[in-house]
Amino acid sequence: MTKLTIRTYSYLFLVPAFLIYFVFYLLPTVLSLFFSMTRWTLTDWDFIGFDNYVTFFSETALSIGFRNTLIYAVVTCGLKVILGLLLGAFLTSAALFKNYLRSVIFFPTLLSTIAVGIAFSIMMHPSSGLINTSLAALGITGPDWLGNTKIALLSVALVDVWKGIGIATVIYIAGISAIPGEYYEALKIDGGSSMNAFRYITVPLSRPAMNSVIILAFIGGLRSFDLIWAMTKGGPGFTTDLIASIIYKQYQAGFYGLATAGNVILFIGVSLLAFPLYKYLTKSEVHL
Numbered sequence: 001m002t003k004l005t006i007r008t009y010s011y012l013f014l015v016p017a018f019l020i021y022f023v024f025y026l027l028p029t030v031l032s033l034f035f036s037m038t039r040w041t042l043t044d045w046d047f048i049g050f051d052n053y054v055t056f057f058s059e060t061a062l063s064i065g066f067r068n069t070l071i072y073a074v075v076t077c078g079l080k081v082i083l084g085l086l087l088g089a090f091l092t093s094a095a096l097f098k099n100y101l102r103s104v105i106f107f108p109t110l111l112s113t114i115a116v117g118i119a120f121s122i123m124m125h126p127s128s129g130l131i132n133t134s135l136a137a138l139g140i141t142g143p144d145w146l147g148n149t150k151i152a153l154l155s156v157a158l159v160d161v162w163k164g165i166g167i168a169t170v171i172y173i174a175g176i177s178a179i180p181g182e183y184y185e186a187l188k189i190d191g192g193s194s195m196n197a198f199r200y201i202t203v204p205l206s207r208p209a210m211n212s213v214i215i216l217a218f219i220g221g222l223r224s225f226d227l228i229w230a231m232t233k234g235g236p237g238f239t240t241d242l243i244a245s246i247i248y249k250q251y252q253a254g255f256y257g258l259a260t261a262g263n264v265i266l267f268i269g270v271s272l273l274a275f276p277l278y279k280y281l282t283k284s285e286v287h288l
Contacts, residue, residue: 175209
């Protein structure tokens with residue numbers, strides 16, 4: 001009989017990975033917590049305790065920012081989950097040109113978010129933009145997509161969905177492709193329709209993929225900044241301001257300690273929402 005040998009490795013092999021983790025994650029996190037309780041510049045700092053947090057929560061735009069952030073996260077997450085599932089199911093079927101369509105749907109993900117924001121802000125111009133010009137050719141008067149306070153946030157959210165739907169679709173394609181084909185064959189023998197297959201097989205058995213999309217899309221929506229800033233800079237007024245854009249405006253104004261406190265609050269807020277959601281989704285996944 002061959003004797004099995006168990007090799008043990010020194011913990012020194014973990015040192016490079018730990019150094020990278022320490023320098024790029026732990027150290028910045030600790031420093032952020034410290035500097036959030038200071039009034040600092042690039043050359044000096046004064047410790048002021050929790051004054052920055054008190055000031056940040058007294059900001060008039062903060063309540064609007066919290067509301068907008070939640071709305072934006074829920075809308076973008078919900079649309080990515082639903083549309084990604086539909087596209088994933090379609091692109092794993094026997095559809096013609098499905099490989100080409102997969103490339104087309106994933107392509108926006110590869111584009112720069114800033115470039116996408118600038119391009120769509122031009123296309124959504126109320127008078128000379130491509131979207132309203134096309135609608136006018138059909139006899140429809142298009143709205144001021146980014147200037148109307150009632151639809152500006154939704155307009156940006158739809159652009160976010162257009163850009164991010166590719167990732168959601170790819171995750172769904174992987175999840176649906178892993179479902180054994182015997183289930184679909186058994187349903188077909190029993191006389192089940194394509195709609196029955198989607199409802200009773202595809203949707204329940206793609207839950208792990210769906211959970212991944214929900215977590216990624218929801219956290220991404222809560223942390224979103226670059227697309228909002230490229231398209232509206234938080235306007236008109238404060239109607240599209242998210243927490244991240246409010247923090248950036250504080251940095252622009254030179255209130256570095258206040259902005260750092262905002263980043264800590266954003267980190268804690270995202271954690272308080274994301275971790276319970278993750279635990280709930282993984283717990284429900286086990287009971288499938």
